[in-house]
Amino acid sequence: xxxxxxxxxxxxxxxxxxxxxxxxxxxxxxxxxxxxxxxxxxxxxxxxxxxxxxxxxxxxxxxxxxxxxxxxxxxxxxxxxxxxxxxxxxxxxxxxxxxxxxxxxxxxxxxxxxxxxxxxxxxxxxxxxxxxxxxxxxxxxxxxxxxxxxxxxxxxxxxxxxxxxxxxxxxxxxxxxxxxxxxxxxxxxxxxxxxxxxxxxxxxxxxxxxxxxxxxxxxxxxxxxxxxxxxxxxxxxxxxxxxxxxxxxxxxxxxxxxxxxxxxxxxxxxxxxxxx
Amino acid sequence: xxxxxxxxxxxxxxxxxxxxxxxxxxxxxxxxxxxxxxxxxxxxxxxxxxxxxxxxxxxxxxxxxxxxxxxxxxxxxxxxxxxxxxxxxxxxxxxxxxxxxxxxxxxxxxxxxxxxxxxxxxxxxxxxxxxxxxxxxxxxxxxxxxxxxxxxxxxxxxxxxxxxxxxxxxxxxxxxxxxxxxxxxxxxxxxxxxxxxxxxxxxxxxxxxxxxxxxxxxxxxxxxxxxxxxxxxxxxxxxxxxxxxxxxxxxxxxxxxxxxxxxxxxxxxxxxxxxxxxxxxxxxxxxxxxxxxxxxxxxxxxxxxxxxxxxxxx
Numbered sequence: 215x216x217x218x219x220x221x222x223x224x225x226x227x228x229x230x231x232x233x234x235x236x237x238x239x240x241x242x243x244x245x246x247x248x249x250x251x252x253x254x255x256x257x258x259x260x261x262x263x264x265x266x267x268x269x270x271x272x273x274x275x276x277x278x279x280x281x282x283x284x285x286x287x288x289x290x291x292x293x294x295x296x297x298x299x300x301x302x303x304x305x306x307x308x309x310x311x312x313x314x315x316x317x318x319x320x321x322x323x324x325x326x327x328x329x330x331x332x333x334x335x336x337x338x339x340x341x342x343x344x345x346x347x348x349x350x351x352x353x354x355x356x357x358x359x360x361x362x363x364x365x366x367x368x369x370x371x372x373x374x375x376x377x378x379x380x381x382x383x384x385x386x387x388x389x390x391x392x393x394x395x396x397x398x399x400x401x402x403x404x405x406x407x408x409x410x411x412x413x414x415x416x417x418x419x420x421x422x423x424x425x426x427x428x429x430x431x432x433x434x435x436x437x438x439x440x441x442x443x444x445x446x447x448x449x450x451x452x453x454x455x456x457x458x459x460x461x462x463x464x465x466x467x468x469x470x471x472x473x474x475x476x477x478x479x480x481x482x483x484x485x486x487x488x489x490x
Numbered sequence: 491x492x493x494x495x496x497x498x499x500x501x502x503x504x505x506x507x508x509x510x511x512x513x514x515x516x517x518x519x520x521x522x523x524x525x526x527x528x529x530x531x532x533x534x535x536x537x538x539x540x541x542x543x544x545x546x547x548x549x550x551x552x553x554x555x556x557x558x559x560x561x562x563x564x565x566x567x568x569x570x571x572x573x574x575x576x577x578x579x580x581x582x583x584x585x586x587x588x589x590x591x592x593x594x595x596x597x598x599x600x601x602x603x604x605x606x607x608x609x610x611x612x613x614x615x616x617x618x619x620x621x622x623x624x625x626x627x628x629x630x631x632x633x634x635x636x637x638x639x640x641x642x643x644x645x646x647x648x649x650x651x652x653x654x655x656x657x658x659x660x661x662x663x664x665x666x667x668x669x670x671x672x673x674x675x676x677x678x679x680x681x682x683x684x685x686x687x688x689x690x691x692x693x694x695x696x697x698x699x700x701x702x703x704x705x706x707x708x709x710x711x712x713x714x715x716x717x718x719x720x721x722x723x724x725x726x727x728x729x730x731x732x733x734x735x736x737x738x739x740x741x742x743x744x745x746x747x748x749x750x751x752x753x754x755x756x757x758x759x760x761x762x763x764x765x766x767x768x769x770x771x772x773x774x775x776x777x778x779x780x781x782x783x784x785x786x787x788x789x790x791x792x793x794x795x796x797x798x799x800x801x802x803x804x
Contacts, residue, residue: 272699291705298703304696308718317714321704 217284219373219405220246220269225278226430227264237430238264242278244424244433246407248372251399253408253416253423255462261431262409263377269407270298270375282373294322296373297366297404301381303358305350305365312337312346315365322369336364339398356387360394367402376408380415392418396445413466417458418445425465435465533579540576543568577768582775585768597769600755601776607750609780611667612739615674616731616784623679623731624724627686631716632708637687648680652738657745665746670753673742678731685727689720725792732784740777752777 227239238261246252254262267273268280271287282290290296297318305314315333324332337343340360342353350358359379366374380388392415399406410416416423423437439458441449449455543566550559570576586598594600626644630637656673663669693715701711743753752773759770 270703272702291703294705296703298700300696300700302694302696304694304700306697306715306718308721318704320714321701321706321710 218245218281219248219250219283220244220407221279221281222265222269223279225265225268225275225280227261227268227273228276239268239275240430240432242431242433246405248405249403251406251408251419251421253410253420254426255410255413255416255423256426256431256434256466257428258411259431260426260428262411262426264431265426266375266377266407266409269373270296272298294318294369295371296375297369297371299359299362299366299374299376299379301378303350303355303362305358305361307350309350310346311342311348311350311353311361314350314361315368317365318369324369332368332370333364336368337361339367339401340364340394354387356383356391359383359391363395363398367398367404370402372405374404374406376406378409378411381410381412388412388415393445393447395419400444413459413462414450417441417455417462418449423458423462425462427466434468437461437465536576536579539568539571540564540573540578542566543571544576545573574764574767577771581768582771585766585772590769597772601752601773604750604752604755605776605780607667608736608739608743608752608777609784611670611742611751612674612732612735612780612784614667614671615676615738615742616678616728616735618671619675619678619731619735620682620728622675623682623727624686626679626683627690627720628712630683630687631690641687644680644683647676652677652741653744656742659742660746665748667748669746670739670742670748670751674735674738677734677738681727681730681734682724685723685730686720689723689727690716692723693719721796725788725796728788728792729785732788733781736777736781736784752780 222242222244225239225242226237229236229238242265254265256262264273268275269282269287271280271291274288280287283295285293285295305311306317309317312330312333315336316329319329319332334343334346337346340363342357342360342364345353345357350361353361363379380391383391395406396419398404408416408419417437417439418441420439423439424433425435425437426432427434437458441452441454441458541562542564544564546561546563548559548561552558564571573581586601587596589595590597590600626640630640652673655676659673659676660669663672690712697715697719698711701715706714739751740753740756743751744757746753748754755773755776756770759766759773763770
């Protein structure tokens with residue numbers, strides 16, 4: 215087996231607040247291999263976003279170690295080895311779409327021709343080539359998020375960190391972007407770590423789903439999703455797909471006690487059932 | 491000095507109106523109508539006060555051969571409504587077209603020349619103050635410690651009355667437009683410092699994280715994120731600074747004894763107030779108009795700068 219892209223060992227994270235320390239993560243061990251698509255899923259407050267931010271060195275762990283491409287997370291960040299996509303597109307509305315995608319390349323010192331070449335290649339990848347000269351506020355929410363993905367991939371990082379990137383979008387846009395993300399993932403071979411709280415989304419996209427529980431945030435189960443590649447519209451109609459959804463949901467529920475599952479997930483599954 | 495204080499209030503008030511108009515974006519016609527209505531309302535109240543409590547007056551003339559002889563005796567006697575305190579509106583309008591001095595050019599021409607001179611000083615002060623304010627804002631935005639340690643001094647600087655500072659500056663610097671511009675800058679750097687500080691901190695915290703994920707340097711974060719995010723805040727503070735710079739320039743002209751500028755007109759007409767109160771009022775109107783023109787120029791610059799970035803439509 216090749217060296218892991220992400221290796222997390224004995225990580226815990228404690229936040230100090232006005233009402234005393236809060237343990238967000240405890241005893242996390244996780245290794246992510248090249249080319250994997252790993253989803254982190256769990257109830258709010260389980261620390262899934264915090265775990266993603268630890269990998270990106272946007273916040274330091276209280277204990278344990280995080281290595282990315284065999285280097286400490288901080289070094290990997292300084293070497294610009296990962297791209298980041300947030301729930302909001304976070305585009306700069308004084309820049310055109312093209313110039314937004316060029317932003318990381320500018321900071322990394324690429325010359326003008328190289329920037330233009332990479333940016334148009336990435337915009338073509340997310341099928342927004344004709345909007346290069348538009349401004350972000352002229353695009354829909356889904357298109358803005360695709361620009362954010364193009365920007366994150368612009369400097370060809372080996373690792374893509376995505377923090378609920380489609381969480382703010384409507385269900386139809388989300389499913390279309392899920393398909394598109396699958397295509398991008400196949401074409402680029404990038405390793406992706408993906409935070410979500412939608413069970414169907416996690417199952418549809420991932421090769422592995424990491425189920426987390428809250429207070430303190432721990433990994434409660436890792437589900438291998440052996441659905442065939444490439445994932446397509448038909449994937450959502452497979453029996454195996456529903457079985458995986460049930461497995462993940464039960465893993466979530468077991469650690470939630472008697473708490474009801476997320477209403478939004480229930481609705482999404484019901485919609486799936488009708489469609490199938 | 492009273493006239494200068496009135497002026498200060500009037501100028502900054504109009505600046506704020508302009509700000510509100512931009513944010514709410516009512517139609518051009520609604521705005522023009524509202525402005526006209528307010529202007530007309532002020533004139534009506536003005537003349538009503540004179541009708542009720544001003545000096546008595548008399549019309550003795552003939553119209554189409556008909557003799558007109560009318561005398562008006564206001565029922566009350568208010569000190570603020572006398573012809574000396576509150577000249578008739580038509581007297582003020584008329585004085586613009588009368589020579590300011592015997593055989594001299596009309597007052598409007600004199601005031602225009604002086605307003606241009608004062609604008610030069612105010613503009614130089616505005617540029618200096620804006621540069622200083624932006625520089626301080628950038629320094630303060632770098633760390634909370636710097637902000638907490640130095641901002642109180644900036645605030646304190648503004649509690650010292652400008653009329654106390656102005657004579658000192660005039661002593662330190664050679665008398666001339668530069669000394670006046672420095673006084674204007676003293677009033678303009680404060681709003682720009684505060685606006686820049688707020689604007690530089692206004693960047694989306696997720697965008698700051700994004701820059702961190704690119705391992706961007708401080709200078710790159712400033713150039714590519716903080717400064718562009720600060721542009722709307724900067725222009726809001728520039729509008730306040732523009733009207734403040736006109737006030738600063740006029741106050742700076744008072745102790746410097748330069749024979750040009752609206753400040754010299756104010757001193758001059760204050761001295762001869764008893765013989766022509768409407769001339770001082772006309773000067774006040776000229777000063778207010780200068781402030782409006784300056785604020786208008788700043789808004790024009792904003793439309794040019796932000797229009798190119800596409801943010802104006804937002």
